Amino acid sequence: MALDISPTVHPESADLVASVFDAVDGVLAACPRSLYLQRSRQKEHAPELWDAIVAADLLAIGIPEERGGAGGGLTGCVAVMESLSRVGIPPLQYSLTTFSREAILRYGTEQQITDHVLTTMTGERRFCLGVTEPDAGTNSFAARTTATRSSSGGYRISGQKVYISAADESDHILLLARTAGPGEPVGRRQGFGVFVVDLSLPGIELRRLDVEWHAPEYQFEVFFDDVEVPAEALIGEEGLGFDHMLSVLNQERVVVAAWALGLGEYALQKAVDYAKTRAPFGRPIGSFQGVQHPLALAKAEMEAARQVMYSAAAEYDSGRDAGAKANMAKLLGARAALAAVDAAIQTHGGSAFVYETDVVTLWPMIRVLQIAPINNESVLNYLGERLLGLPRS
Ligand SMILES: Cc1cc2nc3c(=O)[nH]c(=O)nc-3n(C[C@H](O)[C@H](O)[C@H](O)COP(=O)(O)OP(=O)(O)OC[C@H]3O[C@@H](n4cnc5c(N)ncnc54)[C@H](O)[C@@H]3O)c2cc1C
Structure with missing residues (x-):
C-alpha cells in the first residue's frame, strides 16, 4: 500500500x-x-x-x-x-x-x-506500563497498590494491576503506586510514586487475560506480593508520582491518536480498493454515493484529526502545556478512525466478516482505543472542565 x-x-x-x-x-x-x-x-x-x-x-x-x-x-x-x-x-x-x-x-x-x-535504543530494555487497577479503573486516584519504605532504605510493593499490556515481553514495568500511608493528609493527586520495577523480582506474578483484539501482544493481571525494590527504583519525587505520570500520559494520548489514525487509514485503503472492483450491479460499488460518502467523510475527518495530532506533538516538543491538544487528538483520532473502520466493514458487506479479508479483525482494536488508555468520556470531561471552565460533575 x-x-x-x-x-x-x-x-x-x-x-x-x-x-x-x-x-x-x-x-x-x-x-x-x-x-x-x-x-x-x-x-x-x-x-x-x-x-x-x-x-x-x-x-x-x-x-x-x-x-x-x-x-x-x-x-x-x-x-x-x-x-x-x-x-x-x-x-x-x-x-x-x-x-x-x-x-x-x-x-x-x-x-x-x-x-x-x-x-x-538497542532494544535491551523494554517497558510495560502499570496504572490500571481492578477496583479503581478510570479513577486512578483510587489506586491501592502501595509502596512503603523498607528498613533497608528501599520500598516494599504490594497490590495488583490489571490489563497490563506486554507484561510478559517486558523486563521492567513503570508502576504507579501509593506511597502515603492510610490516613495521611494528602491531596487527591499527592501521595503517589512512580517506580521502575524489574519484573523478574521475587513476589511478582503474571496472569494472562484472554482479550479479544487481534494483536500479538497480550494483557495481564500483575500481582505484587511484598516486592522489595531499591530506593533507586523511585523516579522523581516521592508524593508527586501522579503528576509525573500525567506528563507521560499526555504523550501517550498523542501516540494513541497516531495508532488509531494509522489503523483507520489502513481500513480506508482496503475499502477503497474493494469498492473499485466489487460490482454486483455491473459497475463498481464505489460509484454509488451511498458507499462513497462515508469513505470520503472518514478521509476528511481523519485528516482533520491528524492536523490536531501533529499540532499537539509540536506543542509538546516546544515545551508548552499540550494537555488540551493531546486530549483532543486522542478523542478526534479515535473517533475518526472508528468511523473509517465501520465504513470499511459496511463497504465489504459479508466479506468483511471473513477472517482472511482482514477487515472485521480491525474492529476490536479500534473499539478498545475508544476506552483505553483513556475513555473518550474522560477526555470530554477534561475538555469541558479545563478548556470551557465548566464545573466538575
Ligand atoms: C487491550 C487493553 C490494553 C490495556 N493496556 C493497559 C496497560 O498497558 N496499562 C494500564 O495501566 N492499563 C491498560 N489498559 C486499561 C485501560 O486503560 C482501562 O481499561 C481504561 O482506563 C478504563 O478503565 P476500566 O476498564 O476499569 O473502565 P471503568 O473505569 O470501569 O469505566 C467503564 C466505562 O465507564 C465510562 N466512564 C468511566 N469513567 C467515566 C467518567 N469519569 N465520566 C464519564 N464516563 C466514564 C466509560 O465509558 C468507560 O468505558 C488496557 C485495556 C485494554 C482493554
Whole structure:
C-alpha cells in the first residue's frame, strides 16, 4: 500500500515524518500484517516486529541527540506509530516503551537515564506500563497498590494491576503506586510514586487475560506480593508520582491518536480498493454515493484529526502545556478512525466478516482505543472542565 505523506503534516515536521515513513519498508518486510495476524490468532508473539524496529533505529527517535539519540521528540514517535499502524502493524510495545522512558527522561537521575532510557535504543530494555487497577479503573486516584519504605532504605510493593499490556515481553514495568500511608493528609493527586520495577523480582506474578483484539501482544493481571525494590527504583519525587505520570500520559494520548489514525487509514485503503472492483450491479460499488460518502467523510475527518495530532506533538516538543491538544487528538483520532473502520466493514458487506479479508479483525482494536488508555468520556470531561471552565460533575 502506498504510504503517501499528506501535505497537511505540520510544515516544519515534514522532513522528519517523511524520513520515518521511509524506514517503515524494512519493518514491514520483517513483519508483514499477515504474520502479525497469524501470530495473534495462534496467541503467539511477533518478535520480528520489535527486532525490526530496533534494527531500523526507530527506538533512537525521541531520545535527545545530546544523549546519543536521534532527536525528533514526540513528533518523531508519532510518525513511527502512525506509519507502522498504516500498514497494519501497530507496535504496542514500542509505544509503551517510548512513553515509559519519557517519565524517566523528565524526572530521572543521570544514572536512571543511563540504565533505563539509553538501553531502550538497542532494544535491551523494554517497558510495560502499570496504572490500571481492578477496583479503581478510570479513577486512578483510587489506586491501592502501595509502596512503603523498607528498613533497608528501599520500598516494599504490594497490590495488583490489571490489563497490563506486554507484561510478559517486558523486563521492567513503570508502576504507579501509593506511597502515603492510610490516613495521611494528602491531596487527591499527592501521595503517589512512580517506580521502575524489574519484573523478574521475587513476589511478582503474571496472569494472562484472554482479550479479544487481534494483536500479538497480550494483557495481564500483575500481582505484587511484598516486592522489595531499591530506593533507586523511585523516579522523581516521592508524593508527586501522579503528576509525573500525567506528563507521560499526555504523550501517550498523542501516540494513541497516531495508532488509531494509522489503523483507520489502513481500513480506508482496503475499502477503497474493494469498492473499485466489487460490482454486483455491473459497475463498481464505489460509484454509488451511498458507499462513497462515508469513505470520503472518514478521509476528511481523519485528516482533520491528524492536523490536531501533529499540532499537539509540536506543542509538546516546544515545551508548552499540550494537555488540551493531546486530549483532543486522542478523542478526534479515535473517533475518526472508528468511523473509517465501520465504513470499511459496511463497504465489504459479508466479506468483511471473513477472517482472511482482514477487515472485521480491525474492529476490536479500534473499539478498545475508544476506552483505553483513556475513555473518550474522560477526555470530554477534561475538555469541558479545563478548556470551557465548566464545573466538575
Ligand atoms: C487491550 C487493553 C490494553 C490495556 N493496556 C493497559 C496497560 O498497558 N496499562 C494500564 O495501566 N492499563 C491498560 N489498559 C486499561 C485501560 O486503560 C482501562 O481499561 C481504561 O482506563 C478504563 O478503565 P476500566 O476498564 O476499569 O473502565 P471503568 O473505569 O470501569 O469505566 C467503564 C466505562 O465507564 C465510562 N466512564 C468511566 N469513567 C467515566 C467518567 N469519569 N465520566 C464519564 N464516563 C466514564 C466509560 O465509558 C468507560 O468505558 C488496557 C485495556 C485494554 C482493554
